[in-house]
Amino acid sequence: MNKKLISILALAGLFVINGCTNLAEHVLDEASVQGLSDRQAADGIIAPVYARLPDIFQHTNYFAIQEISTDEAILPYRGGTDWGDNGIYLAMHQHTHTSTDPNIRNTWQFILQGLSRAIIATNTLPTLNDPVTKTYLAEARGMRAYYNLLTLDLFGLVFVKDDLGATSSILRGEQAVDYLKNEFLAVEPNLETTVGPGRLTKGAVWGLLARLYLNAAVYRDRYAAQFTFKSEDMDKVVEYCDKIISSGQYQLSKDYFAIFNSDNHDNKELIFAVDQRADLNGHNRMAYFSLSGDQFPIPAYPNANGTDGPGITPDYYRTWVNAYAPADPSVDPRFYKQNLRIYSNPADSCVAEADFNINRGILRGQQYGLIRRNGVFLKCPDGKFKVAKLYHDTRNRPTQAVDFTEQIDFTVAGSNYNTGYRVEKYEFSKKSVSGRNFGEADIIILRLADIYMMRAEAKLRKSNDAASALADVNVVRAARNVTTPPPALSSMSLDLLFRERGFEFYWEMLRRTDMIRFGKYEGTWTEKTNTDKFKRIFPIPQTAVDGASNLPGYLKQNDSY
Template sequence: MKKTLLSILTAIALTGTYSCTNLAENVLDEASVSGLSNQQLADGNIAPVYALLPNIFLHTNYFAIQEISTDEAILPYRGGTDWGDNGIYLALHQHTTTSTDPNLLSTWNNLVQSLSRSVSAINALPTLNDASAKVYLAEARGMRAYYNMLLLDLFGIVFVKEDPQSTSTILRGEAAYNYVLSEMLAVEPNLLTTVGPGRLSKGAAWGLLARMYLNAAVYRNRTATSFTFQSTDMDNVISYCDKIINSGQYQLASDYFTIFNQDNHNNKELIFAVDQRAELNGNNRLPYFSLSGNQFPIPAYPAANGTDGPAITPDFYQSWAQAYSPKDPTVDPRFYRQNLSIYSNPGDSCVAESNFNINRGILRGQQYGLLRVNGAFLKCPNGNYKVGKLFNVTRNLPTVPVNFTEQVDFTVAGSNYSTGYRVEKYEFSKKSTSGRNLGDADISIIRLADVYLMRAEAKLRKSNDAASALADVNTVRAARTFPTTTPALTSMSLDLLFRERGFELYWEMVRRTDMIRFGKYEGTWTEKTNTDVRKRLFPIPQTAIDGASNIPGYLTQNEGY
């Protein structure tokens, strides 16, 4: 008897690309797994199903696709040398991406490989005589649906595959949507409520189902001039959101930024997340991606700095500024968290290592931090670390301050190292062994605040129940009480709800999907004027199409590319 444990890549995968055709398997006989219990075998089958989630959510993969393509984030050609990458980030923002974009290919590869691993687990788990196998089977099947859900959202296709040796069937449009929906509905009864956010739980399935129903109008008719949100779909959104809210399992955090701390795995607001705990070798660069190359978040590692990556657009910043005018957006504790007291008290320029934490949220203006000279951080006479005004020393611009400005664009001036307000939402890992590895803050996929906002949106779209929608939005706002309470809103509309989703969920990889659903993706913002509705989908990577060329017409390019 043989047991299938893991799928391996196809021959084409050995060249760095993956195809959903002709997937081979690595079949291990009993001799190779002698001594393993059925529980261990079951664990060995389910682990690979989740293993590539950190790669999918890497800063240059799913994050870039979902954020830099929107009005929320922009990544210029920094200093004329950095982040050029043959213009892929400029094109992503301007909706001129091509099928050769390497970040699209990387995301595609990780998704289809995860599908392959899910199919292998689905076929192996029923052969194991262990109580966990039934639950793992539901999780593997549900994760297959989730990976297809991402493919549907990004590329407009899903792959249907039951037998690892068979060729996948490709579905598009409403058929693709119906397949993903039916798969998630089928596994939901067999999922557990007692697992953490890093596994597909019953609550996670409810959240994903709510998200599917909310986006159903988009998935059914991607290029529609206006989307038709069916009443039954909105009822289902409300129903699944009710299940989550009424379960009592989840809780809105009073301190907003704790949701994104390095120790957030047990944060009760998380429903479904990428498990990044250090013991699992999490390695995500989201905390580094936006910071200056002269910001050093961990005193123990003077070589670990930011990358001067993406900033928020002036358009997105103005949505905050105009919402709270004449007050500063910092009246909303989700906007900014001051951790370095030197901002408010210049005398506090000596900080113990254990007390040093960089500021969080949206960073504006002159930045302060650890001062590095000749590769080492300066210290005060008492041994604490010296904190002061930062300059662009690592960019060979020692007299130019790290002073983040609202302006950022693709001009020479707008692409300087300090242009654009930056985002530091996820916390750096204090368990790192290099200052760059072990990004152990779990990355949120679905959390309770999103559930309230989805329910509010469904109420508005179904019956224009602004009062109930406002109550849901203000429930989220009222929960954020540290260091001050988020001000309540007095009215609600779809435009206000879209704005609120930006305030609550910025930098969390939902913006592109939100913009499409709210009919704003063809709008104009900094450095973007493209209005082609076909850009709601990305091009299928050309190497994937070439890899499937042995079956004529099997994998065709999306319209407009």
């Protein structure tokens, strides 16, 4: 087949997985793709390898199954009219989800489509002569390993496929862990170091290897009563974390929330991320997902509002309260950043458009903001925008204040539009015309703070080196010093480290994996009492099992589903 034809096919995203096994090429007319240089062809092949990441990390896909399944996020049936979705978010939180869950299915399909495109690239890039193909080939093979790391973590298996015409083989447990180790190690020498967080780099592979070794005990024996963290695995975690830290290439951000700003692509804390910059049609929805439908973050766009999605559970909130009592949790700058001051006379408050920015972090209590009437924002006599107490006007409940409460659950009262403290971690893009598009912030897969935290955990698990672990955690805390940093901790243990990971990485899609590794996932929290250890991995979507039915015994459903 013409090598340039292959690149166009990859760029067009025509390679999909039916069920889970058929990585088929769809051939177009060669006449339409002549005239590309080998460099152009290589660019066209590598781009689709990354192109499924935004879909995987969409708020209703990977976020839903990594966060709403935990104690950090809960999404009730809002007001009895919104986010019902046939009960899938209630089931996810209560660990009663099934193999027909559409969010699980979509996540599976997008991951496997990314895997398919990576395999296409590893087969086609060697046919090109441009020097860049050596790096691109390493990236494609490394991304194949990354997508398989996701399937291992979520579904307990990896797919091994080198030849386009062959059927994938499936590995689980120790074999899967060893395969991924070898794949990451094989590509590391040929990766670049300075191409930015949106592409796979040496630093990203070191971080992913650390993450793999840290979780290897779980992946080897998924349903163990107690996981066995091998000393040699923990040594590897420390080794790869040391490589990243000593490289000097990355830097902890002084401003915690700057890590999640719309321009975060150049933030030196990011190691690996989903590139969502505007010129790449960034469209993540992380910023609008939790906000009230009556919170409007952009004066220029009166249709850009929140969706009254998930809140945090009281259980998670109380970890902050208990850590800092009698002080308020806002003494920790990771908890909250006040951009919009609480006005002493809200009815008469006036703010220039350039000065209006909504608050960030965990939002509690009465909310203030732009007041919309008949589709436009009210203005003061001086032309500035009027800011006042918010009410649920868009929900036709003008007497009910947007006053977020700690309590949130699946009762009628607990499912109201005002229940649950909300999270505004990623910055709401100034270019969003509807709130549901143009989220320009890169979605973080791996950042430097996690490297320090993983190294701390490995030292605790190997030799209970609490002093070294404490030093690593306090390095991260002290770095957040654009305002007063959180007070240094005086002791460290695995339970304290788990709590600290909750403070540092809330709503970053790490919580489920963390809870399993720390033995917390079968615990009890708001609206969740299920203690079934088989829920540590998700069901293989029924559509995939059915699609592989022509190969008896090939794709076995996970236990209990």
